[in-house]
Structure formats: C-alpha cells, structure tokens
Amino acid sequence: MKQSEIFRDNADNCLQLAERAEAQPAHNRFLRMANAWTALADEQDWLDGEVPPVPTRRPQKQDA
Template identity: 75%
Template sequence: MKQSDIFRDNADNCLQLAERAEGQPAHKRYSRMADAWTALAHEQDWLDGEIPPIAGRFPHQRDA
C-alpha cells in the first residue's frame, strides 16, 4: 500500500469521526484533520512523481 493511500485512509477515518462528533468544536477539529491528511496525501503523490508540480506556482522575475 502506498504511503499516500494510508494518508487518505486516515483522512476518511477523521471524516467518520467528524460525522459522529458531539459538538461543533470536535466536528471542526476532525474536519481540519481530514483536510490535513488529504493535503499530505497529495504532497506524497507529488513526491512520488505521480502528479506533476503545479506550473506557474512561483511568478517569474522579469528583467528590467
């Protein structure tokens, strides 16, 4: 199993916990954790060369 798949599983677990959370603070906390795990999975896919880097992420400096 790829590392990014493990991260996505963690995100799914957090979403399940968010659905069962009692109270808004816990729900928000688990939702933010799911977002963080998803971001880590995306980053790991990039590190593994499965997705290309985002083009134009850094502006080009122009000569004056």
C-alpha cells in the same frame, strides 16, 4: 499500500469521526485533520512523481 493511500485512509477516518462528533468544536477539529491528511496525501503523490507539481498551462494567443 502506498504512503499516500494510508494518508487518505486517515482522512476518511477523520471524516467518519467528524460525522459522529457530538459537539461542533470536535466536528470542526476532525474536518481540519481530514483536510491536513488529504494535503499530505497530495504532497506524497507529488513526491512520488505521480502528479506534476503545478498544472501545466498552454500559452494563450493574443489578438493583435
């Protein structure tokens, strides 16, 4: 299993915990943790060369 997949599994677990949280502070904390794990997974995909670092843009024509 790829490292980024493990990170995404952790994010999914945090989302499940957020759904079951009884208090709003705990719910918010689990959502922040899920976002952090997702960001780590995206970064790992970039480090592994699976995605480009930034979206490529095509030059735009300027009307004269």
